Amino acid sequence: MAIPRSLKWQLLSWVIPALLLSLGVGLWISTTLLDEQAEAAYDRSLAGVVRALDLNISTASGGLALEQPYRLLEFFQLTASGNVYYHVSTEDGLAEIGHPRLPLPHGPLQDGQLYFYNTTYLGNEPVRVATMARQLDIPSSESAPETAQRPSSHPATVPSRVIIQVAESLEGRHLFTQSILIRSIGRDVLVILLSAVLLVAGIIIALRPLNRLRNEMRRRHPDDLRPIDTQDIPAEVLPLVDAVNQHMARFSRQAEQQRQFLDDASHQLRTPLSVLRTQIGYALRENDPAETHEALRSMASGLDRAVRVTNQMLALARARDAGLQDRSAARSRFDLGLATEEAVRFLLANARARRLQYDLDLPDEPVMLAGDRLLVQEAIVNLIDNAIRYSPERGTVSISLSFEASCALVCIDDSGPGMGADDLAQAGVRFRRGAAGKGKSGAGLGLAIVRTIVEAHDGKLILQSSEQLGGLQARLVFPLG
DSSP states (O other): OOOOOOHHHHHHHHHHHHHHHHHHHHHHHHHHHHHHHHHHHHHHHHHHHHHHHHHTEEOTTSSOEESSHHHHHHHHHHHOSSOEEEEEEETTSSSEEESTTOOOOSSOOOBTOEEEEEEEETTTEEEEEEEEEEEOOOOOTTSOOOOOOOSSOOOSOOOSEEEEEEEEEHHHHHHHHHHHHHHHHHHHHHHHHHHHHHHHHHHHHHTHHHHHHHHHHHHSOTTOOOOOOOTTOOTTTHHHHHHHHHHHHHHHHHHHHHHHHHHHHHHHHHHHHHHHHHHHHHHHHOOOHHHHHHHHHHHHHHHHHHHHHHHHHHHHHHHHHHHHSOTTSOOOEEEHHHHHHHHHHHTHHHHHHTTOEEEEEOOSSOOEEESOHHHHHHHHHHHHHHHHHHSOTTOEEEEEEEEOSSEEEEEEEEOSOOOOHHHHHTTTOTTOOOGGGTTSSOOSOHHHHHHHHHHHTTOEEEEEEOTTTSSEEEEEEEEOO
């Protein structure tokens, strides 16, 4: 037997990996952006030094001079995280200032454009270099030469372009960036753990109503079929609870029908069985054959009545069960005309015994009805049997089947005494018999059976005075949808 999986663990097994994956992707993106932002900040510092050196380059003396470079570099050294190198030279290499042989970028240099790149200096030291080239300002012939700091002087013609380079070692930068990344990763990991804890706690709290529902159902008595309280039930579980309540309601109705059937059976069979027991005792004590024979005849009559009541009650129980079934379930289709004709033939002997005029009128085409054929036929038999019982000898019973507004109509007319207004209002009540039924055999269940069967088929039972024969007209209306 497979162990049922917990809903809580199913949620966690899906949500936690998805959360970790999304947070991991977010952590990777944030660290990448942080590295790029740190790189841009350091590059801006290098660019500022390059611009400052550019502003301090002088050609007034006829050569290449750099005013106060060491102060600038000392100031930059205070803010830098590693070794700092600079190199200012003419494009032809005839004049240069600073640290020699700083690597140049690949490809030609555009005037005034800054180039940033990583390389190595002095053999094995990784550095970040900022390089810029620009045109030199050539002094006029009237300009008097200025005395300046000139580590390298070439009185020849001033070259057309100068190349400015500033480099910073990457070791300190990498250590600083790594420290920031480690703090960022630690913060994100803490957020991930906190989110996971909050998620687990949220799922546990969200599933508390289900635990309450489970405990409530466990504490209930087996006979307690009250609907489940839907207060605080999550919306996702509410349809399931509603379905359970509907099922419990159907089961409750079935249980009520079973209790009612047992009550009816005990009520209706107690008296005939008691009488039968008394008659058996009387017959056993009687020595006169004539009296014994009369007792046996009374016993047979009582037994017939008990059998009829039992059959009627079983038919009523079947009709109620059909009414409790799902109305959307597929039902078998049958010809209502053939079912009516069989019911008429079944009671033909009873009609002949009372010498009745027994008529049947059926349409030419079949009348197809969806439902329980035996139950529908039982309803028709009950109505025809009542019409035969209450019609006088040599009277008339007429049965017809017709169409009316997408409905099938089965009409049973008789020439009996009919029913008064009070009897018509209470027709179909179990064990109640009208004024015309006094002194006649029966248990008062026939119309109750008919009404239950018709309502189980979404139909109607209509009782009214018969305009045709003057007695009672019983009309069964069945929709043909």
